[in-house]
Amino acid sequence: MAAKLYSFVPLMQAAEQASLKGHPSAVGAFNVNFYAQAEGILEGLKRAEAPGIIQASKGANKFQGGADKIQYMLLKAMDNMKFGNPIALHLDHGDTKSAKDCVDKGFSSVMIDASKLDEPQNIETTKEIVLYAHAKGVGVEGEYGKLAGVEEDIAHENTTYADPKFVPVFLDRSGADALAVAYGTSHGPNKGKTSALNVGIVTESYAGLKAYRMNTRYFLVGHGSSTVPKELVDEINRFGGTLKGTSGVPDYMIKNAIKEGIRKVNIDTDLRLGITAVFRKYLSDHKDIEKKSEILGVIKRVFSGETPAKDKDGNPVDSGGLVDPRSYLDPVMAMDPGILREDYRKLKDEAFIEVMNMVRERIAEHVKGLCVMFGSAGLASQVDTGMTLEAMAAQYGK
Ligand SMILES: [Zn+2]
The missing domain is CATH 3.20.20.70 (Aldolase class I)
Incomplete structure (x- = not known):
């Protein structure tokens, strides 16, 4: 490089x-x-x-x-x-x-x-x-x-x-x-x-x-x-x-x-x-996002409280109080670190690319x-x- x-x-x-x-x-x-x-x-x-x-x-x-x-x-x-x-x-x-x-x-x-x-x-x-x-x-x-x-x-x-x-x-x-x-x-x-x-x-x-x-x-x-x-x-x-x-x-x-x-x-x-404002608005504007994007579906479940959110020490965080992106991106990291480490535009997930561009x-x-x-x-x-x-x-x- x-x-x-x-x-x-x-x-x-x-x-x-x-x-x-x-x-x-x-x-x-x-x-x-x-x-x-x-x-x-x-x-x-x-x-x-x-x-x-x-x-x-x-x-x-x-x-x-x-x-x-x-x-x-x-x-x-x-x-x-x-x-x-x-x-x-x-x-x-x-x-x-x-x-x-x-x-x-x-x-x-x-x-x-x-x-x-x-x-x-x-x-x-x-x-x-x-x-x-x-x-x-x-x-x-x-x-x-x-x-x-x-x-x-x-x-x-x-x-x-x-x-x-x-x-x-x-x-x-x-x-x-x-x-x-x-x-x-x-x-x-x-x-x-x-x-x-x-x-x-x-x-x-x-x-x-x-x-x-x-x-x-x-x-x-x-x-x-x-x-x-x-x-x-x-x-x-x-x-x-x-x-x-x-x-x-x-x-x-x-x-x-x-x-x-x-x-x-x-x-x-x-x-x-x-970052949190962008995610919240996007998820609110796209109600059935899990049908279009598996990654955003995973994130949506944290915001809805379905998947419990944790802080960096593993302590539970109330889903309404989410501020730290790591709390709702952690399950994405668990899917594949490349999603959040490499250029997201290479992924075959248009909705995720759109929200990341935002x-x-x-x-x-x-x-x-x-x-x-x-x-x-x-x-x-x-x-x-x-x-x-x-x-x-x-x-x-x-
Ligand atoms: Zn400091």
């Missing part, structure tokens, strides 16, 4: 350079689980002429049967689309084992989330991954402070805010390239009150990096930054969903966090909601809009493509 991946470092560097020139900018990091979603994200980046970070969680890797499968899926999508913008494939919320595995399997950056440990241990654990990853030019993101909400195996009830004065110290001691700083955002579709947000933590952390002249080499990351649009939630509920109490981070607050120094913005929930388009438009909002639109040409993984490894080795 001809497609290649970059570390997220030159991408965030381009965003920092643009920001220093008065054009606040952050690279969007979009979670991926299956092929049409990968193409949708890439198509959105293409339309926005933006660089991008495609990220897979441990759960996504498990869903696809391994980190190597996700890497294959993304490169395949890039090749099929003749995609040329600089892209990083990133592990979201990894632990020591999964981070090393992803470095071995061809990811170009990884996150090690040791935020449940105390600070000295967090730094030690992060540093272990930095040494392992940097030898191959792979970038590393750490996490400092605790984000509220549930993400993979890590669930925190309340935010423990990062101490901005300690941010440059954390980066310097660990050697991580990027740091997710907890400033009050949370994971999932229920982001709580915006009064929990303290963007001042970003402002002060970034000021610290600038004071030590670290800002073109180390970058701040904002997690839990989906906007959770009300129209999207309403659409899901209009077609049988029962989502309640959802709330996101308003656009202006995300823009402000970027202006104050965030250079990577994580988006997962919004894409999940968009998913792809829905994601593409959403991602394009987010890139405009993040200030990364038009930035693809500003990334230093000489900074290959080999060049990064050589630079770290000096």
Whole structure:
């Protein structure tokens, strides 16, 4: 395959350079689980002429049967689309084992989330991954402070805010390239009150990096930054969903966090909601779909509650509350992983191709809009493509 991946470092560097020139900018990091979603994200980046970070969680890797499968899926999508913008494939919320595995399997950056440990241990654990990853030019993101909400195996009830004065110290001691700083955002579709947000933590952390002249080499990351649009939630509920109490981070607050120094913005929930809305509407518009498509019939039975839905840990999920596509795509994965890993247009299932095209388009438009909002639109040409993984490894080795 001809497609290649970059570390997220030159991408965030381009965003920092643009920001220093008065054009606040952050690279969007979009979670991926299956092929049409990968193409949708890439198509959105293409339309926005933006660089991008495609990220897979441990759960996504498990869903696809391994980190190597996700890497294959993304490169395949890039090749099929003749995609040329600089892209990083990133592990979201990894632990020591999964981070090393992803470095071995061809990811170009990884996150090690040791935020449940105390600070000295967090730094030690992060540093272990930095040494392992940097030898191959792979970038590393750490996490400092605790984000509220549930993400993979890590669930925190309340935010423990990062101490901005300690941010440059954390980066310097660990050697991580990027740091997710907890400033009050949370994971999932229920982001709580915006009064929990303290963007001042970003402002002060970034000021610290600038004071030590670290800002073109180390970058701040904002997690839990989906906007959770009300129209999207309403659409899901209009077609049988029962989502309640959802709330996101308003656009202006995300823009402000970027202006104050965030250079990577994580988006997962919004894409999940968009995908779920497409499926719900399609199934509602096509009542006898199981007669035309075996695959969509399998998915329909999860939405109707006939097949019990499970979350990533195997716990039951009420069919009205479905948000995570993996919950209703899992039985399809069990039929044949190729359905969700390879180009779906090769399948002899017109209805499934139609709905996957709709998913792809829905994601593409959403991602394009987010890139405009993040200030990364038009930035693809500003990334230093000489900074290959080999060049990064050589630079770290000096
Ligand atoms: Zn996160």
